Amino acid sequence: MSIPQERRLVTAVPGPRSLELLARKQRAVPSGIGTTLPVFVTRAGGGVVEDADGNSLIDFGSGIAVTNVGNAAPRVVERVTKQVADFTHTCFMVTPYESYVSVCEKLNALTPGDHDKRTFLVNSGAEAVENAVKVARYATGRQAVVVFDHGYHGRTLLTMALTAKNMPYKQGFGPFAPEVYRAPLAYPYRWPGANPAEEAFAQAVEMIDKQIGAQNVAAVVIEPIAGEGGFIEPAKGFLPKLAEYCRANGIVFVADEVQTGFARTGDLFACEDEGVVPDIICTAKGIAGGLPLAAVTGRAELMDAVHPGGLGGTYGGNPLACEAALAVLETIEQEDLVARARRIGEIMLPRLRAMQERFPVIGEVRGRGAMIAIELVEPGTKTPNPAVLQEVVKRCHAEGLLVLTAGTYGNVLRFLPPLVMPEHLLEEGLSILEKAFS
The missing domain is CATH 3.90.1150.10 (Aspartate Aminotransferase, domain 1)
Known part of the structure; x- marks a missing residue:
């Protein structure tokens, strides 16, 4: 160094x-x-x-x-320096470039699960979560989204609604996006009962059944470890039960791994600790060594459901950020x-x-x-x-x-x-x- x-x-x-x-x-x-x-x-x-x-x-x-x-990081510097001399932008939706495809291929291979996947790239974690909800709603034809106490998902209008904490993230910025429902998180240190995983899961299911109806839920969105909420790891068993419930009811299980991803927790992704395989996984932060990049990776049948032009953005998957992401993934593996x-x-x-x-x-x-x-x-x-x-x-x-x-x-x-x-x-x-x- x-x-x-x-x-x-x-x-x-x-x-x-x-x-x-x-x-x-x-x-x-x-x-x-x-x-x-x-x-x-x-x-x-x-x-x-x-x-x-x-x-x-x-x-x-x-x-x-x-x-x-x-x-x-040396690999990031090298790849980005070369790319900035070649070109800085074309917009992937106008004239594409290989590095975008390479990042998507890598994420399809590395994220949990061996099913067929698709990935698209955006700019920030909030944008990734918002797009995951868009995909889930489109693919299921449902509207409701379930999130959890202590969760943080971003500062856009929709992700503020998904975020639990009022101050400083939500205060004075409403009204927020509708059809968002909040369930209890199995917070072991502060859970009042003896079995937080079982009890929090039962309360979440009861809330869904009574207030929404499982048949109306498009997505359940959760951080495998709640970041801004205080690095809360849900009690063991809570996430697998939640994922199983989603599968049984046709609900898209979305893992927000924006803060937990890319080796941070001692696994490449935090979901791996309990073998949880999300339908959609959102990544950002550690993906590109400091360059703005985020990704939405999901089951092919969900991602391909959206009509052409329904996803994207001018800067999503910028070539400099893509090169940085490839360098980050290489560094994680090599070191x-x-x-x-x-x-x-x-x-x-x-x-x-x-x-x-x-x-x-x-x-x-x-x-x-x-x-x-x-x-x-x-x-x-x-x-x-x-x-x-x-x-x-x-x-x-x-x-x-x-x-x-x-x-x-x-x-x-x-x-x-x-x-x-x-x-x-x-x-x-x-x-x-x-x-x-x-």
Whole structure:
């Protein structure tokens, strides 16, 4: 890596140059565009980001699970650089190009299930989810969509309706798209009963039967691990039961793997953990190493049902992003980043659980692979504790560790380190976190 893999603080965080740029940002950009940590980045790679003041910070965020293969990954740089010199755009719907087809072939082969598949490419995770719903409604002739508590699916009109959390995603932006129904998620830490998988599934089915009618449901849309909701892994057995119910009732089972995909959880896709095979899978974020790209991959009979011209978009499957995606998939395979994600979990989870024993404010440590979170509560209770979360984040940032928050209750610290992060940086970041709690 051309960038030194070290934490280095030469000013306060943020430093004077970043503060100067922040003032410009406030004059030019709407206040609705928030910033987690206002350091303005000049270089990034491996496990660090460098800012305009010369500080080098440990990156536990990966641009929200985007730079799984690292920032400026060599294969990505090489392929994109060559492509940008050839052409930057034609619109695949006007004059196509091979890289788009190659990405679709790869996703058809790599996503769960050995059935015949089709893939098309769009720009963002929200766009992928919205198109999955379009396909499901067209193919089934039904309208209703079922989603789940704590789910996050995007910021467009339809995906805001699918998203559970009001603030900041939905507040003041309604009315939302109709025919969206919400069911309980089997959230083990907060489920009131003894068997969250069975009980949440039974409640979901009862809601569908009473409020909608299974024969009217086009799609069930769910994240295999709820991302923005707080890295909630549904209780074991919940997802397979849900998928089986969908198959039995002609409902399209849509897996939103926007945040969980591309080796993040220690499998190439999170659905693989329980052998769940979705009818449609939505991917984005980690697909193209930071270039805007997303994909909808589904059963051929569903995808081919839509009339010609019914799907697409001007920029979907941009040639630069397609080359980046091919480089990402090659990097995941050649560097065995699935195993690397598991190794990150093997390092992080024991240290975080040791912190949980020391600090009663940590209510739960959870996650798989390199998608890990801790939920903060009032000691001795399960009452959410967002105030302590914000203090811990502030202290981590001041020490040069970039961390992200999440959670329906604003009390979850989430960790998404690049899968190529050197282990010494991973360990150092955990030490900074422990110091922050102390």
